[in-house]
Amino acid sequence: MLEIRDLDAAYGDVRVLSGVSLSIGPGEIVALLGPNGAGKTTLLTAVAGLLRPRAGSIRWQGEELTTLRPHLVVERGLALVPEGRRLFGTMTVEENLELGAFAARARRELAAGLERVYALFPDLRGRRRQLVRSLSGGQQQMVAVGRALMARPTLLMLDEPSLGIAPRLVASIFEALAEINRTGVGIFLVEQNVQAALTLAHRAYVLESGRIAAHGPAADLLRDPHVRRAYLGPLAVRAIQR
Amino acid sequence: MSILAQQLVLGLLIGGLYGLAAAGLSLVFGVMKVLDVAHGELIMLGGYAAFWAVAIFGLDPFGSLALVIPLSLLLGVVLYLGLFGFVVRADEETRVKNSLLIGFGLALAFHALAVRLWTADERSIVTPYGGSVILVGDLAIPVVRLLSLLVAFLLIGGLHLLLARWRWGKAIRATAEDWQAALLTGIDVRRAYLLAFALGTGLAGAAGTLVSVGYSISPSIGLEWTLKALIVVVLAGLGSMIGTFVGGLVLGVAEAASAAAFGGPYREVVGLVIFVVVLIARPRGLFGR
Numbered sequence: 001m002l003e004i005r006d007l008d009a010a011y012g013d014v015r016v017l018s019g020v021s022l023s024i025g026p027g028e029i030v031a032l033l034g035p036n037g038a039g040k041t042t043l044l045t046a047v048a049g050l051l052r053p054r055a056g057s058i059r060w061q062g063e064e065l066t067t068l069r070p071h072l073v074v075e076r077g078l079a080l081v082p083e084g085r086r087l088f089g090t091m092t093v094e095e096n097l098e099l100g101a102f103a104a105r106a107r108r109e110l111a112a113g114l115e116r117v118y119a120l121f122p123d124l125r126g127r128r129r130q131l132v133r134s135l136s137g138g139q140q141q142m143v144a145v146g147r148a149l150m151a152r153p154t155l156l157m158l159d160e161p162s163l164g165i166a167p168r169l170v171a172s173i174f175e176a177l178a179e180i181n182r183t184g185v186g187i188f189l190v191e192q193n194v195q196a197a198l199t200l201a202h203r204a205y206v207l208e209s210g211r212i213a214a215h216g217p218a219a220d221l222l223r224d225p226h227v228r229r230a231y232l233g234p235l236a237v238r239a240i241q242r
Numbered sequence: 243m244s245i246l247a248q249q250l251v252l253g254l255l256i257g258g259l260y261g262l263a264a265a266g267l268s269l270v271f272g273v274m275k276v277l278d279v280a281h282g283e284l285i286m287l288g289g290y291a292a293f294w295a296v297a298i299f300g301l302d303p304f305g306s307l308a309l310v311i312p313l314s315l316l317l318g319v320v321l322y323l324g325l326f327g328f329v330v331r332a333d334e335e336t337r338v339k340n341s342l343l344i345g346f347g348l349a350l351a352f353h354a355l356a357v358r359l360w361t362a363d364e365r366s367i368v369t370p371y372g373g374s375v376i377l378v379g380d381l382a383i384p385v386v387r388l389l390s391l392l393v394a395f396l397l398i399g400g401l402h403l404l405l406a407r408w409r410w411g412k413a414i415r416a417t418a419e420d421w422q423a424a425l426l427t428g429i430d431v432r433r434a435y436l437l438a439f440a441l442g443t444g445l446a447g448a449a450g451t452l453v454s455v456g457y458s459i460s461p462s463i464g465l466e467w468t469l470k471a472l473i474v475v476v477l478a479g480l481g482s483m484i485g486t487f488v489g490g491l492v493l494g495v496a497e498a499a500s501a502a503a504f505g506g507p508y509r510e511v512v513g514l515v516i517f518v519v520v521l522i523a524r525p526r527g528l529f530g531r
Binding site: 048049050069070071073074079080082086087088089090091095097098100101102103106147148151 | 409412413415416419420422423424425426427428429430431481
């Protein structure tokens with residue numbers, strides 16, 4: 001479905017990604033881990049079409065995405081929940097969701113899409129007329145996920161969905177992601193909360209200094225000593241030694 | 243007392259046109275982050291277009307809006323596709339610089355074109371009802387200017403509804419707030435820019451029509467109107483068309499009050515004073531988001 005081959009990307013003279021290759025199959029949950037500044041956000045931004053890579057290819061269902069304008073990438077079924085949510089704060093919850101279904105294909109199922117989002121996040125139903133900026137961080141993240149779902153994606157990409165959110169709400173967002181995946185939507189997840197990400201994901205890639213440093217089934221990475229030491233902290237390493 | 247009241251009423255009446263002039267500039271600046279300093283020249287061209295529509299086709303000056311607005315929208319599309327569409331591909335800092343260069347160039351070109359086509363003389367549209375006034379107590383309210391205020395209000399109200407309800411209106415607002423997020427929701431941001439610029443030019447054309455009916459036009463009025471519009475944009479802030487209209491009314495009344503208090507020459511000064519004071523005290527403007 002998604003095939004990234006030898007991707008190079010840079011901001012000006014600063015090289016961020018070097019020869020990154022990865023793939024995501026239909027309905028798969030894939031996590032992308034790595035330290036700050038490794039290039040995780042850059043990779044998602046490039047897939048979404050907001051950043052033109054220097055070299056390499058991003059193919060989606062056989063079609064090259066690197067030359068496609070970003071709004072058409074959405075139309076093809078890839079939706080990104082960006083870091084920091086990037087909602088339209090002066091608009092209501094429902095206006096934000098409706099804008100998510102701007103592409104022609106999604107607009108035809110607008111009512112069903114809204115119903116689906118409200119079923120997934122019942123908290124939002126009663127707040128549909130509220131301005132987004134009056135919501136808590138967790139509720140805003142629900143709107144952000146909901147807005148991306150409104151585009152009827154085949155692959156949902158999320159950049160740090162748990163950042164700055166109360167732990168109780170993080171759990172409910174991860175439950176929602178599992179629920180979304182059960183309907184056949186693939187998920188590509190960048191996440192600081194490595195434990196939660198690897199528990200949800202089928203497979204994972206580790207990105208370090210712009211290169212893929214490790215990849216494999218999520219359960220294997222969860223047991224991998226290097227991954228545990230680097231991303232799960234000393235306590236986790238001691239736990240596995242015992 | 244009644245002289246002051248009369249001045250204030252006239253100030254309110256022209257203030258509606260300030261608001262209309264500013265609405266287009268505010269829309270373009272808010273959405274595209276591009277400062278179109280030729281906005282006043284677009285108003286001037288709209289005025290002459292109305293002048294022609296009345297002189298050649300014998301249209302009613304207010305009826306000429308039905309011709310001038312579509313023509314202005316079309317001019318906006320042409321200017322966007324030919325010039326401003328390239329400016330918005332740059333990052334936001336470069337955008338403002340490039341748009342200033344293009345704007346000043348356009349202003350000079352339109353000014354020269356207008357002198358060539360219509361000479362440098364002042365003109366205004368003369369109507370059979372042009373001299374009529376409505377008397378309210380001591381106050382004499384010119385019918386044409388009152389109608390102009392009403393039309394300006396209706397146009398702003400229409401624009402407000404368009405931005406609030408229309409699918410692409412919402413897309414324009416989303417683009418103004420965060421153009422990258424707009425792209426991520428599947429909005430063709432370049433089309434939103436095109437629509438915003440065309441609407442801004444259409445509003446300028448409408449403002450020009452009303453200026454040529456209630457007041458007068460000449461090829462050199464552009465800069466003055468750009469300045470008024472800019473003051474109102476700073477005064478009102480971005481993001482609310484109704485707020486921009488109210489900002490225009492405030493400027494009109496403030497100008498009239500200061501002209502009455504300190505004499506006619508100070509009319510222009512008050513706007514600039516307001517400009518500076520608002521920038522210092524409330525940089526987001528009175529109604530800015």
